[in-house]
Amino acid sequence: MPRIITGYVRGIDAMNRFIGRIAMYMIFVLIGVLLWSSVSKVAFTPSLWTLETAQFVMVAYYILGGPYSIQLGSNVRMDLFYGGWSHKTKAWVDAFTVLFLMFYLGILLYGALGSLAYALGYFGMTPLEYFRDLFGALFTGGFDAAAEKIGFLERSSTAWRPMLWPVKTLLTFGIFLMLLQTLAEFFRDIGRIRGVEI
Template identity: 75%
Template sequence: MPRVILGYISAIDAMNRFIGRIAMYLIFVLIAVLLWSSVSKVFLTPTMWTLETAQFVMVAYFVLGGPYSIQMGSNVRMDLFYGDWSPKTKAWVDAFTVFFLIFYLGVLLYGGLVSTAYSLGYFGNEPFDFLLSLVGTFFTEGTAAAGDKLGFLERSPTAWRPWLWPIKVVLCLGVLLMILQSLAEFFRDVGRLRGVLD
Protein backbone atom coordinates (compact mmCIF):
# COMPACT_ATOMS: atom_id res chain seq x y z
CA MET A 1 0.00 0.00 0.00
CA PRO A 2 1.25 3.51 -0.70
CA ARG A 3 2.75 5.33 2.24
CA VAL A 4 0.31 8.21 1.80
CA ILE A 5 -2.61 5.83 2.41
CA LEU A 6 -0.93 4.33 5.48
CA GLY A 7 -0.20 7.86 6.70
CA TYR A 8 -3.84 8.83 6.15
CA ILE A 9 -5.04 5.84 8.18
CA SER A 10 -2.63 6.64 11.02
CA ALA A 11 -3.45 10.36 11.07
CA ILE A 12 -7.23 9.89 10.99
CA ASP A 13 -7.06 7.15 13.62
CA ALA A 14 -4.95 9.34 15.91
CA MET A 15 -7.16 12.41 15.45
CA ASN A 16 -10.43 10.53 16.01
CA ARG A 17 -8.97 8.62 18.97
CA PHE A 18 -7.97 11.93 20.58
CA ILE A 19 -11.35 13.59 19.93
CA GLY A 20 -13.28 10.47 20.90
CA ARG A 21 -11.42 10.05 24.18
CA ILE A 22 -12.26 13.66 25.08
CA ALA A 23 -15.88 13.29 23.92
CA MET A 24 -16.28 10.28 26.26
CA TYR A 25 -16.21 12.65 29.21
CA LEU A 26 -19.20 14.59 27.92
CA ILE A 27 -21.32 11.88 29.54
CA PHE A 28 -20.27 13.32 32.92
CA VAL A 29 -21.29 16.80 31.76
CA LEU A 30 -24.65 15.34 30.75
CA ILE A 31 -25.04 13.65 34.14
CA ALA A 32 -24.20 16.92 35.92
CA VAL A 33 -26.74 18.89 33.87
CA LEU A 34 -29.48 16.34 34.48
CA LEU A 35 -28.61 16.12 38.17
CA TRP A 36 -28.82 19.90 38.47
CA SER A 37 -32.15 19.80 36.64
CA SER A 38 -33.52 17.32 39.17
CA VAL A 39 -32.16 19.20 42.18
CA SER A 40 -33.43 22.55 40.95
CA LYS A 41 -36.92 21.16 40.30
CA VAL A 42 -37.18 19.69 43.79
CA PHE A 43 -35.41 22.24 45.99
CA LEU A 44 -35.07 25.47 43.98
CA THR A 45 -36.71 27.28 41.11
CA PRO A 46 -36.69 25.03 38.02
CA THR A 47 -34.20 26.15 35.40
CA MET A 48 -35.12 26.64 31.74
CA TRP A 49 -31.75 25.78 30.24
CA THR A 50 -31.18 22.24 31.49
CA LEU A 51 -33.29 20.24 29.02
CA GLU A 52 -31.85 21.83 25.88
CA THR A 53 -28.34 21.84 27.29
CA ALA A 54 -28.67 18.11 27.97
CA GLN A 55 -29.85 17.58 24.39
CA PHE A 56 -26.94 19.58 22.97
CA VAL A 57 -24.39 17.73 25.12
CA MET A 58 -25.88 14.38 24.05
CA VAL A 59 -25.62 15.35 20.37
CA ALA A 60 -21.98 16.36 20.83
CA TYR A 61 -21.26 13.14 22.76
CA PHE A 62 -22.86 11.02 20.06
CA VAL A 63 -21.45 12.61 16.90
CA LEU A 64 -17.95 13.33 18.21
CA GLY A 65 -17.69 9.83 19.67
CA GLY A 66 -19.03 8.18 16.52
CA PRO A 67 -15.75 8.14 14.57
CA TYR A 68 -13.94 6.62 17.55
CA SER A 69 -16.69 4.01 17.82
CA ILE A 70 -16.24 3.12 14.14
CA GLN A 71 -12.48 2.87 14.67
CA MET A 72 -12.88 0.55 17.66
CA GLY A 73 -15.45 -1.62 15.86
CA SER A 74 -18.00 -0.79 18.57
CA ASN A 75 -20.70 0.32 16.19
CA VAL A 76 -23.87 -1.74 15.97
CA ARG A 77 -23.77 -4.57 13.43
CA MET A 78 -26.23 -7.22 12.36
CA ASP A 79 -24.13 -10.09 13.65
CA LEU A 80 -26.33 -12.97 12.52
CA PHE A 81 -23.75 -14.21 9.99
CA TYR A 82 -20.89 -11.71 10.31
CA GLY A 83 -19.41 -13.13 13.52
CA ASP A 84 -18.72 -16.54 11.96
CA TRP A 85 -17.00 -15.22 8.83
CA SER A 86 -13.25 -15.27 8.30
CA PRO A 87 -11.34 -11.98 8.59
CA LYS A 88 -10.92 -11.91 4.80
CA THR A 89 -14.66 -12.32 4.18
CA LYS A 90 -15.38 -9.61 6.76
CA ALA A 91 -12.93 -7.30 4.98
CA TRP A 92 -14.65 -7.95 1.61
CA VAL A 93 -18.09 -7.23 3.02
CA ASP A 94 -16.90 -4.18 4.98
CA ALA A 95 -15.06 -2.77 1.95
CA PHE A 96 -18.28 -3.01 -0.05
CA THR A 97 -20.82 -1.86 2.54
CA VAL A 98 -18.77 1.13 3.71
CA PHE A 99 -19.90 2.97 0.58
CA PHE A 100 -23.50 2.84 1.80
CA LEU A 101 -22.35 4.40 5.07
CA ILE A 102 -20.36 7.09 3.27
CA PHE A 103 -23.34 7.90 1.03
CA TYR A 104 -25.62 8.22 4.07
CA LEU A 105 -23.10 10.39 5.90
CA GLY A 106 -22.62 12.54 2.78
CA VAL A 107 -26.37 13.21 2.59
CA LEU A 108 -26.39 13.96 6.33
CA LEU A 109 -23.44 16.36 5.95
CA TYR A 110 -25.13 18.11 3.03
CA GLY A 111 -28.30 18.65 5.08
CA GLY A 112 -26.27 19.73 8.10
CA LEU A 113 -24.34 22.34 6.13
CA VAL A 114 -27.51 23.75 4.57
CA SER A 115 -29.13 23.89 8.01
CA THR A 116 -26.03 25.54 9.49
CA ALA A 117 -26.08 28.23 6.79
CA TYR A 118 -29.76 28.84 7.57
CA SER A 119 -29.01 29.10 11.30
CA LEU A 120 -26.36 31.74 10.51
CA GLY A 121 -28.91 33.88 8.71
CA TYR A 122 -28.46 32.85 5.08
CA PHE A 123 -31.76 32.34 3.28
CA GLY A 124 -30.54 32.20 -0.34
CA ASN A 125 -29.95 29.34 -2.77
CA GLU A 126 -26.15 29.02 -2.43
CA PRO A 127 -25.48 27.98 1.20
CA PHE A 128 -22.07 26.47 0.43
CA ASP A 129 -20.81 29.66 -1.20
CA PHE A 130 -22.01 31.54 1.87
CA LEU A 131 -20.25 29.18 4.29
CA LEU A 132 -17.00 29.20 2.27
CA SER A 133 -16.99 33.00 2.06
CA LEU A 134 -17.77 33.23 5.78
CA VAL A 135 -14.86 30.94 6.71
CA GLY A 136 -12.55 32.72 4.24
CA THR A 137 -13.49 36.11 5.64
CA PHE A 138 -12.94 34.87 9.18
CA PHE A 139 -9.39 33.72 8.41
CA THR A 140 -8.40 36.65 6.18
CA GLU A 141 -10.18 39.64 7.68
CA GLY A 142 -11.04 38.56 11.21
CA THR A 143 -14.05 38.05 13.42
CA ALA A 144 -15.65 41.46 12.93
CA ALA A 145 -15.69 41.18 9.13
CA ALA A 146 -17.11 37.65 9.33
CA GLY A 147 -19.75 38.87 11.76
CA ASP A 148 -20.87 41.48 9.23
CA LYS A 149 -21.78 38.67 6.80
CA LEU A 150 -24.16 37.04 9.26
CA GLY A 151 -27.87 37.61 9.09
CA PHE A 152 -30.60 36.90 11.61
CA LEU A 153 -29.25 34.09 13.78
CA GLU A 154 -31.69 31.21 14.31
CA ARG A 155 -32.73 30.58 17.88
CA SER A 156 -34.60 27.75 19.51
CA PRO A 157 -38.35 28.44 19.89
CA THR A 158 -38.26 27.56 23.60
CA ALA A 159 -38.34 29.96 26.54
CA TRP A 160 -34.54 29.83 26.92
CA ARG A 161 -33.99 30.59 23.20
CA PRO A 162 -30.34 29.52 22.67
CA TRP A 163 -28.64 30.01 19.31
CA LEU A 164 -28.68 26.84 17.25
CA TRP A 165 -25.60 27.36 15.07
CA PRO A 166 -23.04 26.03 17.61
CA ILE A 167 -24.63 22.59 17.86
CA LYS A 168 -25.16 22.48 14.09
CA VAL A 169 -21.46 23.18 13.58
CA VAL A 170 -20.61 20.37 16.03
CA LEU A 171 -22.97 18.05 14.14
CA CYS A 172 -21.33 18.86 10.80
CA LEU A 173 -17.84 18.40 12.28
CA GLY A 174 -18.79 15.02 13.75
CA VAL A 175 -20.30 13.78 10.49
CA LEU A 176 -17.21 14.94 8.57
CA LEU A 177 -14.98 13.06 11.02
CA MET A 178 -17.16 9.96 10.54
CA ILE A 179 -16.71 10.20 6.76
CA LEU A 180 -12.94 10.48 7.17
CA GLN A 181 -12.91 7.50 9.54
CA SER A 182 -15.08 5.47 7.15
CA LEU A 183 -12.57 6.12 4.37
CA ALA A 184 -9.76 5.03 6.69
CA GLU A 185 -11.70 1.83 7.44
CA PHE A 186 -12.12 1.22 3.70
CA PHE A 187 -8.37 1.60 3.13
CA ARG A 188 -7.71 -0.67 6.12
CA ASP A 189 -10.02 -3.35 4.66
CA VAL A 190 -8.26 -3.11 1.30
CA GLY A 191 -4.95 -3.49 3.12
CA ARG A 192 -6.27 -6.59 4.89
CA LEU A 193 -7.38 -8.08 1.58
CA ARG A 194 -3.95 -7.44 0.09
CA GLY A 195 -2.23 -8.89 3.15
CA VAL A 196 -0.51 -5.61 4.04
CA LEU A 197 -2.48 -4.90 7.23
CA ASP A 198 -3.75 -7.29 9.86
Protein backbone atom coordinates (compact mmCIF):
# COMPACT_ATOMS: atom_id res chain seq x y z
CA MET A 1 0.00 0.00 0.00
CA PRO A 2 1.23 3.54 -0.67
CA ARG A 3 2.78 5.31 2.27
CA ILE A 4 0.20 8.12 2.18
CA ILE A 5 -2.69 5.65 2.58
CA THR A 6 -0.93 3.82 5.41
CA GLY A 7 -0.25 7.16 7.11
CA TYR A 8 -3.88 8.20 6.64
CA VAL A 9 -5.21 4.98 8.18
CA ARG A 10 -2.83 5.16 11.15
CA GLY A 11 -3.48 8.88 11.70
CA ILE A 12 -7.28 8.52 11.59
CA ASP A 13 -7.12 5.45 13.84
CA ALA A 14 -4.98 7.30 16.39
CA MET A 15 -7.22 10.38 16.36
CA ASN A 16 -10.46 8.40 16.70
CA ARG A 17 -8.94 6.16 19.39
CA PHE A 18 -7.99 9.26 21.40
CA ILE A 19 -11.40 10.93 20.96
CA GLY A 20 -13.27 7.65 21.57
CA ARG A 21 -11.45 6.93 24.81
CA ILE A 22 -12.27 10.41 26.09
CA ALA A 23 -15.90 10.00 24.97
CA MET A 24 -16.17 6.77 26.98
CA TYR A 25 -16.03 8.79 30.19
CA MET A 26 -19.03 10.90 29.19
CA ILE A 27 -21.17 8.10 30.56
CA PHE A 28 -20.13 9.27 34.03
CA VAL A 29 -21.18 12.83 33.17
CA LEU A 30 -24.52 11.43 32.02
CA ILE A 31 -24.90 9.46 35.25
CA GLY A 32 -24.11 12.60 37.26
CA VAL A 33 -26.69 14.69 35.39
CA LEU A 34 -29.38 12.04 35.78
CA LEU A 35 -28.51 11.56 39.46
CA TRP A 36 -28.82 15.30 40.03
CA SER A 37 -32.13 15.25 38.18
CA SER A 38 -33.45 12.55 40.50
CA VAL A 39 -32.19 14.27 43.65
CA SER A 40 -33.50 17.67 42.65
CA LYS A 41 -36.96 16.28 41.89
CA VAL A 42 -37.21 14.74 45.34
CA ALA A 43 -35.38 17.23 47.55
CA PHE A 44 -35.55 20.58 45.74
CA THR A 45 -37.34 22.31 42.91
CA PRO A 46 -36.81 20.20 39.77
CA SER A 47 -34.08 21.57 37.51
CA LEU A 48 -35.12 22.63 34.02
CA TRP A 49 -31.76 21.86 32.43
CA THR A 50 -31.23 18.22 33.39
CA LEU A 51 -33.28 16.40 30.74
CA GLU A 52 -31.87 18.29 27.76
CA THR A 53 -28.35 18.23 29.17
CA ALA A 54 -28.63 14.45 29.52
CA GLN A 55 -29.79 14.24 25.90
CA PHE A 56 -26.90 16.43 24.71
CA VAL A 57 -24.35 14.39 26.66
CA MET A 58 -25.82 11.19 25.22
CA VAL A 59 -25.49 12.61 21.70
CA ALA A 60 -21.83 13.44 22.39
CA TYR A 61 -21.19 10.00 23.92
CA TYR A 62 -22.78 8.18 21.02
CA ILE A 63 -21.52 10.25 18.10
CA LEU A 64 -17.92 10.66 19.32
CA GLY A 65 -17.70 6.99 20.31
CA GLY A 66 -19.07 5.80 16.95
CA PRO A 67 -15.82 6.08 14.95
CA TYR A 68 -13.92 4.25 17.70
CA SER A 69 -16.58 1.54 17.69
CA ILE A 70 -16.18 1.14 13.91
CA GLN A 71 -12.42 0.95 14.37
CA LEU A 72 -12.73 -1.83 16.95
CA GLY A 73 -15.31 -3.70 14.88
CA SER A 74 -17.68 -3.69 17.84
CA ASN A 75 -20.63 -2.34 15.91
CA VAL A 76 -23.56 -4.69 15.31
CA ARG A 77 -23.08 -7.10 12.40
CA MET A 78 -25.23 -9.83 10.94
CA ASP A 79 -23.08 -12.93 11.42
CA LEU A 80 -25.23 -15.58 9.76
CA PHE A 81 -22.80 -16.39 6.95
CA TYR A 82 -20.01 -13.90 7.60
CA GLY A 83 -18.38 -15.78 10.50
CA GLY A 84 -17.47 -18.80 8.38
CA TRP A 85 -15.86 -16.90 5.52
CA SER A 86 -12.13 -16.54 4.98
CA HIS A 87 -10.39 -13.28 5.88
CA LYS A 88 -10.02 -12.40 2.21
CA THR A 89 -13.72 -12.99 1.48
CA LYS A 90 -14.65 -10.89 4.51
CA ALA A 91 -12.38 -8.12 3.24
CA TRP A 92 -14.04 -8.20 -0.20
CA VAL A 93 -17.53 -8.03 1.32
CA ASP A 94 -16.50 -5.32 3.80
CA ALA A 95 -14.84 -3.25 1.06
CA PHE A 96 -18.07 -3.40 -0.94
CA THR A 97 -20.55 -2.79 1.89
CA VAL A 98 -18.55 0.05 3.45
CA LEU A 99 -19.25 2.04 0.28
CA PHE A 100 -22.96 2.02 1.21
CA LEU A 101 -22.08 3.22 4.71
CA MET A 102 -19.93 6.01 3.26
CA PHE A 103 -22.78 7.06 0.97
CA TYR A 104 -25.20 7.10 3.92
CA LEU A 105 -22.78 9.07 6.09
CA GLY A 106 -22.20 11.54 3.25
CA ILE A 107 -25.93 12.25 3.03
CA LEU A 108 -26.12 12.41 6.82
CA LEU A 109 -23.22 14.89 6.88
CA TYR A 110 -24.89 17.09 4.30
CA GLY A 111 -28.09 17.07 6.38
CA ALA A 112 -26.12 17.82 9.55
CA LEU A 113 -24.44 20.77 7.83
CA GLY A 114 -27.87 22.07 6.77
CA SER A 115 -29.18 21.67 10.31
CA LEU A 116 -26.11 23.42 11.75
CA ALA A 117 -26.49 26.27 9.26
CA TYR A 118 -30.13 26.61 10.33
CA ALA A 119 -29.05 26.69 14.00
CA LEU A 120 -26.68 29.55 13.10
CA GLY A 121 -29.48 31.54 11.52
CA TYR A 122 -29.10 30.62 7.85
CA PHE A 123 -32.44 29.83 6.24
CA GLY A 124 -31.32 29.34 2.63
CA MET A 125 -30.96 26.16 0.59
CA THR A 126 -27.16 26.07 0.11
CA PRO A 127 -25.47 25.35 3.47
CA LEU A 128 -22.10 24.58 1.89
CA GLU A 129 -21.93 28.05 0.35
CA TYR A 130 -22.95 29.53 3.70
CA PHE A 131 -20.08 27.80 5.51
CA ARG A 132 -17.64 28.75 2.74
CA ASP A 133 -18.66 32.40 3.18
CA LEU A 134 -18.61 32.10 6.99
CA PHE A 135 -15.09 30.65 7.11
CA GLY A 136 -13.92 33.06 4.41
CA ALA A 137 -15.16 35.97 6.51
CA LEU A 138 -13.51 34.48 9.59
CA PHE A 139 -10.11 34.17 7.92
CA THR A 140 -10.17 37.51 6.12
CA GLY A 141 -11.98 39.76 8.60
CA GLY A 142 -11.77 37.92 11.92
CA PHE A 143 -14.53 37.13 14.38
CA ASP A 144 -16.43 40.38 13.82
CA ALA A 145 -16.78 39.69 10.08
CA ALA A 146 -17.90 36.10 10.78
CA ALA A 147 -20.41 37.32 13.38
CA GLU A 148 -22.11 39.40 10.69
CA LYS A 149 -22.81 36.20 8.73
CA ILE A 150 -24.55 34.59 11.70
CA GLY A 151 -28.24 35.27 11.99
CA PHE A 152 -30.84 34.54 14.65
CA LEU A 153 -29.52 31.58 16.67
CA GLU A 154 -31.88 28.62 17.03
CA ARG A 155 -32.98 27.71 20.54
CA SER A 156 -34.77 24.70 21.90
CA SER A 157 -38.52 25.05 22.38
CA THR A 158 -38.41 23.84 26.00
CA ALA A 159 -38.60 25.97 29.13
CA TRP A 160 -34.80 26.02 29.51
CA ARG A 161 -34.30 27.15 25.86
CA PRO A 162 -30.60 26.35 25.29
CA MET A 163 -28.95 27.29 22.03
CA LEU A 164 -28.71 24.31 19.70
CA TRP A 165 -25.62 25.20 17.67
CA PRO A 166 -23.13 23.57 20.11
CA VAL A 167 -24.78 20.15 20.00
CA LYS A 168 -25.35 20.39 16.24
CA THR A 169 -21.68 21.31 15.76
CA LEU A 170 -20.69 18.26 17.79
CA LEU A 171 -23.07 16.08 15.80
CA THR A 172 -21.65 17.32 12.49
CA PHE A 173 -18.08 16.80 13.71
CA GLY A 174 -18.88 13.25 14.87
CA ILE A 175 -20.46 12.30 11.55
CA PHE A 176 -17.40 13.70 9.77
CA LEU A 177 -15.14 11.58 12.00
CA MET A 178 -17.24 8.52 11.21
CA LEU A 179 -16.88 9.21 7.50
CA LEU A 180 -13.10 9.50 7.88
CA GLN A 181 -13.02 6.22 9.84
CA THR A 182 -15.09 4.35 7.26
CA LEU A 183 -12.68 5.54 4.56
CA ALA A 184 -9.81 4.19 6.69
CA GLU A 185 -11.68 0.88 7.01
CA PHE A 186 -12.09 0.78 3.23
CA PHE A 187 -8.35 1.23 2.77
CA ARG A 188 -7.70 -1.42 5.43
CA ASP A 189 -9.97 -3.87 3.58
CA ILE A 190 -8.23 -3.14 0.27
CA GLY A 191 -4.94 -3.87 2.03
CA ARG A 192 -6.28 -7.19 3.34
CA ILE A 193 -7.41 -8.13 -0.16
CA ARG A 194 -3.85 -7.47 -1.38
CA GLY A 195 -2.39 -9.44 1.54
CA VAL A 196 -1.10 -6.38 3.44
CA GLU A 197 -2.19 -5.65 7.01
CA ILE A 198 -2.38 -1.93 7.80
